[in-house]
Amino acid sequence: MKTLVIALGGNMLLRKGESGTFDAQLENAKRTAKRIAGLIERGYRVVITHGNGPQVGNILIQQEKGRDEVPAMPLDVCVAESQGEIGYMLQRALRAELIKRGIKRPVATIVTQVRVDENDAAFKNPTKPIGPFYSKQEAAKLSKKTGALFKEDAGRGYRRVVPSPKPREIVEKDAVRRMIKGGVIVIASGGGGIPVVKRGNRFRGVEAVIDKDLAAAVLAEDVDADMLIILTDVKAVFLDYRGKCEIELRKTTPEDASRYMKEGHFAPGSMGPKVQAAIDFALKGGRTIITSPRYLEKALKGDAGTLIE
């Protein structure tokens, strides 16, 4: 039985322009759950991971707004909260879809920590924007109050920036492995995982976020997945995307993908980390498909999407 790690974007659940109520997100989750249930029906073992950008952004706003009455939780705890929120949403949606198809399989979300390296260069140069936009004045005020770092973001205002260190290890990998073996459909490492560093025998949370696609590649390796599937808005990886010489990649090697990356074909923070995750996993011997939910079944047959191996 083949094991798939499926990575969903946080914006597949909360799309730009949508209100972001729980019910609106749940409707999106139901659509994705249908695609995933189809794979489970066909006999795949499935581990799901997901982004949390829009959701943790909202949780951060709530921390700020409530700060005068309630201690604001640090970023690692906000990620943990978003894992609870999104995990609940996905497991409810997927379980309903499975029962509808007569499949009795447990679905469970694991609160997941991901170890990063304290000496990761990212800690010296925080670059990952998170949360809402602020005016210069507001940003300065918040920075003074909380010690957080803010940077100007493409003329749209100031946003908090945090380090985005590389994921090294899924702390709960043994638990995830045992659950997969026990037939459980696992949702793990949400939002790239709760970032922790190791200090002697202890783990300590850090103010950082981990790229969910890079964490998905580590998860796929840690659970010996046969394939990593990165779901996104576009049906495949393109060279010169939306340009004059647009080419859809159907199959490529990590070496070629690295070259395309260097040539600037993939947008940082968008297709870039997805292709990087596929390269990382390929270098460990794994296969990755990048596609959209609609093309997922075709992609597994080799008739759509981009395969990197």
Added chain:
Amino acid sequence: MKTLVIALGGNMLLRKGESGTFDAQLENAKRTAKRIAGLIERGYRVVITHGNGPQVGNILIQQEKGRDEVPAMPLDVCVAESQGEIGYMLQRALRAELIKRGIKRPVATIVTQVRVDENDAAFKNPTKPIGPFYSKQEAAKLSKKTGALFKEDAGRGYRRVVPSPKPREIVEKDAVRRMIKGGVIVIASGGGGIPVVKRGNRFRGVEAVIDKDLAAAVLAEDVDADMLIILTDVKAVFLDYRGKCEIELRKTTPEDASRYMKEGHFAPGSMGPKVQAAIDFALKGGRTIITSPRYLEKALKGDAGTLIE
């Protein structure tokens, strides 16, 4: 190997008068983790569950304060968020304590739904106060805006009240069982679980909270636990607690406990639901100890705490 379900109060992590920062809560979690690690060291299989009163109260305040910018999440989702927060805290603290003792056992939190009955009388008469106190005016304003119900609480102001229906089933019980079997130390059903009702094949979240001790009894039954341990601030159950005729109960039957309950010996919302949980579990053939963390080891030897069977 014996399986223990251990229920911790939410206020064991965030005590009255404490600031409630994450670090302060983590320090409390570390102390409790030591006691629990001691049991794991002695060969018990452990499932942990916990309350979330103070934590979900804070999350609710953040929902209100952020409401103008961010959609407020419904109560079931707030419970899910608190499971992420507290689960992360407990699994980090317990894992560190186990590693210190040279025990390599995975620890994992499962986001847990608990099914309640749509026709539970509690839905017609919401009585459980949650979240902060408001003035009469504020409460009226919030009620108009959100549809929530507020009631005057013992002269201290107005608080939101929600239904507290009886827990019927741990939705993720199969996953929890398989994890226990796989040697994982599981944290489950936090805050009494995310309350859901069944509608055909689907589960739907409801605006309610489930008593964590009553849910712990259902969890203990659903995972065939050998014993339910309810940890609280006092070392045992007392008759006429702090009264003239105070008597420490060391061992009692569900029949006697029910009689004491009817006679008003146990405070509702405090010792009441703990004793009720023990009665529920005893009627299914289970044994329950009610004690404080400090007396836990002695209680397991029969030298402290209250045993109900």
